[in-house]
Amino acid sequence: MMRPRFILFIALGGSLLWSGCDQGPHVVSRTQYLMGTLVTVTLVAPSEEEAAAAFEDAFQELRRLDQMLTTFDSGSEVNRVNAAAGKRPVPVSPELIAVMEEALAVARLTEGAFDPTVGPLTALWGFEQAEPAVPAESAITAARRLVNYRDVILDRAKGTIFLKRAGMRLDLGGIGKGYAAARVAHLLRERGFPGGIVAAAGDLQIFGRKGDRPWRIGIQHPRDRNRLLGSLMATDQAISTSGDYERYFERGGQRYHHLLDPKTGRPARDCQSVTVVTAEGSRADALATGLFVLGPERAKALLRRLPGVEAILMDAQGKAWVTPGLEGAIEGFAP
Amino acid sequence: MSIRQTLKLTTGGDLVLLLAMVALTVGGLWSLGWSSPHGALAVIEVEGSPREHLSLRVDRVLSIHTERGTNIVEIRDGRIRMVDASCPNRVCVTQGWIRHRWEEIVCLPHRVTIRIRGLEEEYDAITR
Numbered sequence: 001m002m003r004p005r006f007i008l009f010i011a012l013g014g015s016l017l018w019s020g021c022d023q024g025p026h027v028v029s030r031t032q033y034l035m036g037t038l039v040t041v042t043l044v045a046p047s048e049e050e051a052a053a054a055f056e057d058a059f060q061e062l063r064r065l066d067q068m069l070t071t072f073d074s075g076s077e078v079n080r081v082n083a084a085a086g087k088r089p090v091p092v093s094p095e096l097i098a099v100m101e102e103a104l105a106v107a108r109l110t111e112g113a114f115d116p117t118v119g120p121l122t123a124l125w126g127f128e129q130a131e132p133a134v135p136a137e138s139a140i141t142a143a144r145r146l147v148n149y150r151d152v153i154l155d156r157a158k159g160t161i162f163l164k165r166a167g168m169r170l171d172l173g174g175i176g177k178g179y180a181a182a183r184v185a186h187l188l189r190e191r192g193f194p195g196g197i198v199a200a201a202g203d204l205q206i207f208g209r210k211g212d213r214p215w216r217i218g219i220q221h222p223r224d225r226n227r228l229l230g231s232l233m234a235t236d237q238a239i240s241t242s243g244d245y246e247r248y249f250e251r252g253g254q255r256y257h258h259l260l261d262p263k264t265g266r267p268a269r270d271c272q273s274v275t276v277v278t279a280e281g282s283r284a285d286a287l288a289t290g291l292f293v294l295g296p297e298r299a300k301a302l303l304r305r306l307p308g309v310e311a312i313l314m315d316a317q318g319k320a321w322v323t324p325g326l327e328g329a330i331e332g333f334a335p
Numbered sequence: 336m337s338i339r340q341t342l343k344l345t346t347g348g349d350l351v352l353l354l355a356m357v358a359l360t361v362g363g364l365w366s367l368g369w370s371s372p373h374g375a376l377a378v379i380e381v382e383g384s385p386r387e388h389l390s391l392r393v394d395r396v397l398s399i400h401t402e403r404g405t406n407i408v409e410i411r412d413g414r415i416r417m418v419d420a421s422c423p424n425r426v427c428v429t430q431g432w433i434r435h436r437w438e439e440i441v442c443l444p445h446r447v448t449i450r451i452r453g454l455e456e457e458y459d460a461i462t463r
Binding site (some may be wrong): 027030031032033036037038040042130131132197201202203204206210212215216217218219220225226231239240242243246247248249255273 | 362380399424430433443460461
């Protein structure tokens with residue numbers, strides 16, 4: 001008979017070994033600077049090798065989308081449309097047509113608070129420039145008059161986009177990252193990965209699970225960098241945040257952030273941050289921008305008639321409001 | 336055999352062994368940073384690749400030189416910040432100190448990131 005002390009010893013050793021091996025799912029991440037920001041791809045993967053090949057393809061796809069959507073490269077599809085504004089329709093890829101259809105749908109929903117033709121204003125403010133400055137009022141007025149999503153003629157049959165007036169400029173900065181995150185997440189899921197997150201700055205597309213549990217997503221507090229607003233457990237969802245604290249400059253004690261209201265031509269002032277949770281990344285991204293610009297009251301009214309969209313709004317005074325579907329779902333909620 | 340019988344047959348040596356194993360496990364986890372609610376390690380990345388792994392327990396100032404410019408990083412009292420940068424907007428400098436595992440400082444113009452790491456991440460991603 002085996003002596004009991006050996007049984008105890010083996011049981012103890014075995015349990016310690018077991019706890020050492022039970023590290024949960026194998027999760028790997030890679031980060032690159034793309035689309036003017038940090039993009040991190042996180043995957044549940046059986047091995048480093050399989051993940052490495054997938055990361056390569058994911059970042060390749062992100063570079064392709066960046067080349068299509070960017071306004072920083074004169075050869076991009078978007079800039080070819082911009083160059084022909086007021087002159088002629090430009091043949092584009094079916095993919096850009098699809099992105100524009102979604103952009104215009106959100107523009108209609110938000111009555112132009114999100115507007116893909118905001119390009120003349122973003123170019124004028126130059127948040128990406130080395131030394132951005134507050135533009136002259138006359139310049140803001142002139143740029144503002146060139147912004148109107150209703151002047152985009154999208155011909156799906158011919159596959160063309162036409163900007164009706166000279167000087168108009170598409171800027172898909174408010175939807176492109178969400179679209180790209182969703183697209184790459186879709187590719188990774190198709191390759192058989194059981195779960196992952198594509199995070200293009202604040203625009204996340206989450207798929208599957210982290211082993212046996214959902215992914216835990218923290219939400220940045222808009223006024224305290226060292227704090228979170230709370231966290232959400234997410235599986236197959238897109239989460240996007242638009243905040244006045246991410247891209248901004250200060251002049252004369254005033255903060256000028258990059259979320260411009262097409263109606264005033266100036267940074268929207270009624271929210272500190274808006275987080276949107278919905279199925280698709282492009283919609284989450286564009287709606288976060290649109291709801292931020294709309295301001296809390298109009299945003300709440302719109303959210304009440306949008307099924308499948310949840311949101312957290314922080315108004316200019318730091319007061320939080322969440323859609324009924326998120327009530328009780330935010331862990332450690334501390335606005 | 337019942338638990339009572341097993342306990343009766345457990346010797347002092349078994350108990351010493353058990354205590355030693357527990358102590359080793361707890362000590363190992365402690366040293367890896369589980370003891371602290373904050374991250375024990377800062378990782379400085381350039382272009383998404385790790386350049387420096389720095390303990391937050393050792394106060395120091397160091398320069399990160401990249402082809403785009405220079406960032407000065409300071410660690411003090413378990414926190415880390417970008418104390419100076421030659422980038423145009425200096426958003427990274429105005430961000431101040433970070434210490435929690437989910438926090439990060441990003442200098443977009445220089446493509447330099449400071450992240451805090453612990454043994455186990457509390458959050459899988461942050462929307463900001």
